[in-house]
Amino acid sequence: xxxxxxxxxxxxxxxxxxxxxxxxxxxxxxxxxxxxxxxxxxxxxxxxxxxxxxxxxxxxxxxxxxxxxxxxxxxxxxxxxxxxxxxxxxxxxxxxxxxxxxxxxxxxxxxxxxxxxxxxxxxxxxxxxxxxxxxxxxxxxxxxxxxxxxxxxxxxxxxxxxxxxxxxxxxxxxxxxxxxxxxxxxxxxxxxxxxxxxxxxxxxxxxxxxxxxxxxxxxxxxxxxxxxxxxxxxxxxxxxxxxxxxxxxxxxxxxxxxxxxxxxxxxxxxxxxxxxxxxxxxxxxxxxxxxxxxxxxxxxxxxxxxxxx
Amino acid sequence: xxxxxxxxxxxxxxxxxxxxxxxxxxxxxxxxxxxxxxxxxxxxxxxxxxxxxxxxxxxxxxxxxxxxxxxxxxxxxxxxxxxxxxxxxxxxxxxxxxxxxxxxxxxxxxxxxxxxxxxxxxxxxxxxxxxxxxxxxxxxxxxxxxxxxxxxxxxxxxxxxxxxxxxxxxxxxxxxxxxxxxxxxxxxxxxxxxxxxxxxxxxxxxxxxxxxxxxxxxxxxxxxxxxxxxxxxxxxxxxxxxxxxxxxxxxxxxxxxxxxxxxxxxxxxxxxxxxxxxxxxxxxxxxxxx
Ligand SMILES: Nc1ncnc2c1ncn2[C@@H]1O[C@H](COP(=O)(O)OP(=O)(O)OP(=O)(O)O)[C@@H](O)[C@H]1O
Ligand SMILES: [Mg+2]
Numbered sequence: 003x004x005x006x007x008x009x010x011x012x013x014x015x016x017x018x019x020x021x022x023x024x025x026x027x028x029x030x031x032x033x034x035x036x037x038x039x040x041x042x043x044x045x046x047x048x049x050x051x052x053x054x055x056x057x058x059x060x061x062x063x064x065x066x067x068x069x070x071x072x073x074x075x076x077x078x079x080x081x082x083x084x085x086x087x088x089x090x091x092x093x094x095x096x097x098x099x100x101x102x103x104x105x106x107x108x109x110x111x112x113x114x115x116x117x118x119x120x121x122x123x124x125x126x127x128x129x130x131x132x133x134x135x136x137x138x139x140x141x142x143x144x145x146x147x148x149x150x151x152x153x154x155x156x157x158x159x160x161x162x163x164x165x166x167x168x169x170x171x172x173x174x175x176x177x178x179x180x181x182x183x184x185x186x187x188x189x190x191x192x193x194x195x196x197x198x199x200x201x202x203x204x205x206x207x208x209x210x211x212x213x214x215x216x217x218x219x220x221x222x223x224x225x226x227x228x229x230x231x232x233x234x235x236x237x238x239x240x241x242x243x244x245x246x247x248x249x250x251x252x253x254x255x256x257x258x259x260x261x262x263x264x265x266x267x268x269x270x271x272x273x274x275x276x277x278x279x280x281x282x283x284x285x286x287x288x289x290x291x292x293x294x295x296x297x298x299x300x301x302x303x304x305x306x307x308x309x310x311x
Numbered sequence: 312x313x314x315x316x317x318x319x320x321x322x323x324x325x326x327x328x329x330x331x332x333x334x335x336x337x338x339x340x341x342x343x344x345x346x347x348x349x350x351x352x353x354x355x356x357x358x359x360x361x362x363x364x365x366x367x368x369x370x371x372x373x374x375x376x377x378x379x380x381x382x383x384x385x386x387x388x389x390x391x392x393x394x395x396x397x398x399x400x401x402x403x404x405x406x407x408x409x410x411x412x413x414x415x416x417x418x419x420x421x422x423x424x425x426x427x428x429x430x431x432x433x434x435x436x437x438x439x440x441x442x443x444x445x446x447x448x449x450x451x452x453x454x455x456x457x458x459x460x461x462x463x464x465x466x467x468x469x470x471x472x473x474x475x476x477x478x479x480x481x482x483x484x485x486x487x488x489x490x491x492x493x494x495x496x497x498x499x500x501x502x503x504x505x506x507x508x509x510x511x512x513x514x515x516x517x518x519x520x521x522x523x524x525x526x527x528x529x530x531x532x533x534x535x536x537x538x539x540x541x542x543x544x545x546x547x548x549x550x551x552x553x554x555x556x557x558x559x560x561x562x563x564x565x566x567x568x569x570x571x572x573x574x575x576x577x578x579x580x581x582x583x584x585x586x587x588x589x590x591x592x593x594x595x596x597x598x599x600x601x
């Protein structure tokens with residue numbers, strides 16, 4: 003009975019993130035400012051040449067930063083422990099960190115937890131890959147061709163406006179409760195951030211550079227490969243980052259609603275059985291996995307930004 | 312500056328350019344039509360160097376864009392070597408008013424973008440290397456555009472245009488961002504390259520002395536105060552003497568005066584004495600109006 007009420011809660015969350023990924027203003031930041039043709043070339047700003055420098059006094063060194071980032075979780079953990087043992091909150095509402103740890107060990111013991119994690123990770127990765135690949139292709143077509151943009155832009159925009167969880171009943175009806183429907187839902191979630199950022203970024207590639215490519219006789223393909231794609235690459239990676247966050251979001255939604263395995267299922271199962279320690283465990287695991295995969299893309303992003311600009 | 316060798320060119324010989332009855336108008340956002348250029352007629356012989364001079368905003372860059380085929384005239388035709396220009400014309404190599412380097416490529420790879428398609432890898436690398444040497448960037452070959460100065464970027468852009476070995480070289484204020492000394496060097500470099508592998512050169516400059524030093528003819532573009540809207544050719548001045556000319560040649564003094572007057576520089580601002588002061592005046596005046 004509670005099964006129906008829970009998805010609604012996560013839907014609100016998805017709406018929020020969905021808007022984030024689909025901000026209508028096009029690409030974040032990369033849009034070249036309107037260029038003044040009159041400016042003497044020598045005045046070209048070269049401000050960001052030392053943005054990535056390490057010498058900046060106000061930023062702590064790398065190791066220090068890592069340690070500083072570790073501080074808050076430790077404080078949270080300590081506070082949690084204090085409140086839990088103080089008896090302020092009854093144990094069936096707030097487990098102790100130790101009991102969560104034990105629940106983890108317990109689940110890990112017979113390989114159940116690993117199974118849940120594996121299936122969830124697999125769904126996220128496949129859904130993310132499929133969704134972002136389509137997002138990349140459709141976004142490139144719509145971003146590069148005015149005709150395609152006029153033709154397909156409004157339609158894709160309308161589909162984007164549908165809160166993605168609204169597809170769930172239809173997906174279940176058409177595909178059944180199986181891997182396909184779950185992966186497809188995740189793919190839908192990953193598609194839009196990539197589509198939006200790629201299309202927007204390609205539309206706003208510096209016209210001067212595109213014209214340069216034309217002047218030197220680059221074919222359409224070469225123009226795309228040598229000028230337009232490299233110009234949007236950093237933006238594309240941040241689109242991928244958003245898409246990955248969306249993928250995790252839709253994974254949990256899918257597994258909460260229609261699944262018998264995975265971390266989302268573990269959540270709903272624990273709720274039904276009153277296993278608050280497992281609920282905490284899964285939430286912590288989701289935080290860790292989400293953060294780790296995000297950090298992986300973050301590393302890629304950093305590398306590209308360094309190489310590319 | 313003298314150079315020992317100019318890298319062997321791989322492509323076409325110099326080609327003549329004819330501009331016939333060209334006009335270009337732009338439609339503003341409010342629907343009104345603004346004519347920038349009108350009645351431009353100019354025949355440029357193969358291997359000739361023509362300097363285009365005129366006040367800021369008079370349409371010099373626009374005219375260059377017509378020649379290179381990046382833009383089409385509203386009226387009239389452009390032909391290179393008697394073949395009509397209908398789209399981007401690969402017999403031309405352009406150095407834009409801005410350096411326009413690809414930020415994710417090294418200087419070297421940016422210059423290599425100019426190589427004619429199908430250039431042999433080793434030959435291309437050799438030519439790029441020599442051109443970088445010529446424009447004084449061999450020490451910066453692996454830097455990215457954001458790591459070099461505006462003047463260095465402009466030299467890279469010039470090297471990129473030269474690497475094409477074009478029939479027509481279209482240069483929009485190629486030395487605008489350079490200090491006085493580098494500017495003189497680059498002028499000599501351009502003449503050396505031109506002597507070794509003649510190309511027809513059409514270049515825009517705001518520097519009267521530069522025009523007189525480099526060009527066979529100087530074309531003064533501007534709005535005729537008594538004529539209809541749109542810049543036209545106000546004057547074409549053939550420059551006497553063979554290159555390399557002595558800088559500040561006395562026989563050029565009168566031409567300089569005429570050009571400065573054509574640019575609207577008050578005669579009080581002109582000095583009779585050596586070119587250095589008058590050059591500074593001319594340059595700064597032309598730039599001040601930007
Ligand atoms: N694509 C365009 N659309 C509308 N107007 C344009 C366009 N390109 C140029 N113009 C107008 O044409 C005029 C001439 O521009 P152009 O860039 O050719 O000047 P210029 O002589 O090269 O000036 P400068 O010496 O400052 O470079 C300007 O008034 C400009 O506003
Ligand atoms: Mg110009």
